Amino acid sequence: MLSVDVRSINFEKFFVLDRAWDSLPFILEGVPYTLLVAVIGMAIGLILGFFLALARSSEKRLLRWPARLYISFMRGTPVLVYLFVLYFGLPILGITLSAVLAAIIGFGTNSAAYIAEINRSSLASVAKGQWESARALGLSYWQTMRRIIMPQAVRIAVPPLSNVFLDLLKATSLAAMISVPEILNKAQVVAGRTNDSMTLYILAALVYWPLTMVFSFLQDRLEKKYSKYL
Incomplete structure (x- = not known):
C-alpha cells in the first residue's frame, strides 16, 4: 500500500507562480503551431472522411473494402506511432x-477514419x-446529396465532429x-532548462484549457444554428 508523508511534500514547488508568469510568453509562442496542426x-x-464514408457505404466491394481496411487500421493503431x-x-x-507537415498529415489522415464513421x-x-x-x-446523386441529404446529416454530425476536433486539438501535444514547436514542446524546453517540470506542465495544461473552451463555445453556437432544422 502506498504511504505518503504529507509533511515531506514541498508545496511551494508544486506551482511556482513567478516562473510560470515569466515562461508564459514563450509557451504562448506554441499556440499558433497547435492551432495550425489542429485546424x-x-x-x-x-x-477525406466524407469520401471514406461514401466508399464505406457503397455497394461496390472495390470501394467498400479498402475504405473499411483504412478505417480499421487508423482506428486500431496509435497516432504517435504513425507520426514516427x-x-x-x-x-x-x-x-x-x-x-509540422508530418504532424498535419498524420493527424489529418488519422482523424479521417473517425470522421468517416461519424459521417456514415x-x-x-x-x-x-x-x-x-x-x-x-429527377435529381442526380450529387444534387440529392448536396441539397437534401447533407443539410440534415450535418445537424446530426456537428456534436460528434466537434468532439473529434477537441480531441485533435489536445492530441497535437x-x-x-517529433519536435513540432507547439505548446507542450515549448513547456518541455523550459522544464529542461529550469528543472521544474511540475510548474511548466501545469502551465501548458492551463493554456490548452481556454483554447478548448473557445471551441466548445463555437460548438454550442453551431448546434443552436442547426437545431432550427429539427
Whole structure:
C-alpha cells in the first residue's frame, strides 16, 4: 500500500507562480503551431472522411473494402506511432517531411477514419424515402446529396465532429515528440532548462484549457444554428 508523508511534500514547488508568469510568453509562442496542426488536420480529415464514408457505404466491394481496411487500421493503431513513421521512417525511403507537415498529415489522415464513421452514421440516419423522392424529381446523386441529404446529416454530425476536433486539438501535444514547436514542446524546453517540470506542465495544461473552451463555445453556437432544422 502506498504511504505518503504529507509533511515531506514541498508545496511551494508544486506551482511556482513567478516562473510560470515569466515562461508564459514563450509557451504562448506554441499556440499558433497547435492551432495550425489542429485546424488544417481537421480540414483534411473532414474532406477525406466524407469520401471514406461514401466508399464505406457503397455497394461496390472495390470501394467498400479498402475504405473499411483504412478505417480499421487508423482506428486500431496509435497516432504517435504513425507520426514516427511519417517523420522518422519515410526518410529511409528518400521522403523527408518537415515536423509540422508530418504532424498535419498524420493527424489529418488519422482523424479521417473517425470522421468517416461519424459521417456514415449521420448519412444513414436520413430516411431512405428521401432518396427515392429525389430520384422521382429527377435529381442526380450529387444534387440529392448536396441539397437534401447533407443539410440534415450535418445537424446530426456537428456534436460528434466537434468532439473529434477537441480531441485533435489536445492530441497535437503528441507532435512535441517529433519536435513540432507547439505548446507542450515549448513547456518541455523550459522544464529542461529550469528543472521544474511540475510548474511548466501545469502551465501548458492551463493554456490548452481556454483554447478548448473557445471551441466548445463555437460548438454550442453551431448546434443552436442547426437545431432550427429539427
